[in-house]
Amino acid sequence: MTDSPGQIRHVAWREIFPWLILLRTFRIAISPLLLALATLAVLLNPIGWSLSSRIFLTQAQRVAQPATSQLAAALPPAIQAWLPADASNALLGAYFQLAEPLARLYRLEFTLSEAAYYVFGFIWTMAIWSLPGGVITRRAVVQLATDEPLGIRPAVTYAASKYLWYLLTPLYPLLGILALAAPIAILGWIVWLLPGLGALLAGIAWLGVAVAGVAAMWLIGGLIFGWPLMWPTISAERDGDPFEAFSRSYAYVYGKPLHYFFYVLVAAFFGTLCYAVVVGAATIVQEFGFWALSWGSGGPNAAELRADALDVYLGNAHPSDRGTFWNAGATLVGLVIGLIDSTVTAFRFSYFFCTTSAIYLLLRHDVDEKEMDEVHVETVPTSVPPPTHPVAEG
Secondary structure (H helix, E strand, C coil), rough: HHHHHHHCCCCCHHHHHHHHHHHHHHHHHHHHHHHHHHHHHHHHHHHHHHHHHHHHCCHHHHCCCCCCHHHHHHHHHHHHCCCCCHHHHCCCCCCCCHHHHHHHHHHCCCHHHHHHHHHHHHHHHHHHHHHHHHHHHHHHHHHHCCCCCHHHHHHHHHHHHHHHHHHHHHHHHHHHHHHHHHHHHHHHHHHHHHHHHHHHHHHHHHHHHHHHHHHHHHHHHHHHHHHHHHHHHHHHCCCHHHHHHHHEEEEEEEEHHHHHHHHHHHHHHHHHHHHHHHHHHHHHHHHHHHHHHHHHHHHHHHHHHHHHHHHHHHHCCCCCCCCCCHHHHHHHHHHHHHHHHHHHHHHHHHHHHHHHHHHHHHHHHHHHCCCCCCCCCCCCCCCCCCCCCCCCCC
């Protein structure tokens, strides 16, 4: 018996709903090698910020630094109502942490030392994350396009060869913003020296300042929403360079903004679920040891060791009357707890880079009509065996 012509034998869900590719990012993000690389970056990043704080800030300025994200607080209430909170979301949490230094520079009242602190910290952050971000986006775009995992060595080699492009690409729009701000800053210098004359000149020139503000708005808007697409561009395209990353990211943000927002919304909600799974798994890993330890040591001893180890992790450690060995053991346990927590944080960044890679492929398909599997994959040349010559018959 033959099938009727109208019978459906197979549904290509990926072709009907291309955004389902976003649901494949979790499997890539939890790769042990990618998590290890991201964990190393998470551990190294605070070193530069601590150094910048000691160099540029006074003790009072260090205490006065806001603890909450200024960028997250600046979101419109309607957007905040739609998106999950950044504290519980892998995608938004990593984005706000990477972009926060630039948001804090965009305010009226800050000193030169504070500006230097954030500039140094931002450059340090980009320098630390350029290699892991390049590796993760490279592996993600290849695996999402071909369904075949890319080896860690080819991914590291590829990202290392384009390290400067990953590092410098997000800085290019900033150069344009600084070029627009420089003449206005000179005008501000006149206002500082001669307030009356400066205010008059500012009033005369303010129409031109408004025009510069429109250009700056275009650059800033494209940078805020487009920079997560820049690294996947370099990782996916054969000729991916800073200019192509800049032009593609801005074209996709302004060309399909509603598509972009929909993909971010799906990724944000999926990221909340994924982050909850990872946090739950890390909690089991951490608490299982204390639970098993309590069977031999007793509940009070295990609870005290846990409390002292958590104090070490949180930086609130104080010598215990249990002795030197107890303190040393609590310190080592606290370091392990810190490593587990750093791995959880690293997942946020791994998921962020994997998801932005998927969003880049989706937007490229929407705007440029390029298929998902059109990703540059370097082929390894195979050795050709030498030709065999037939033996002449006698």
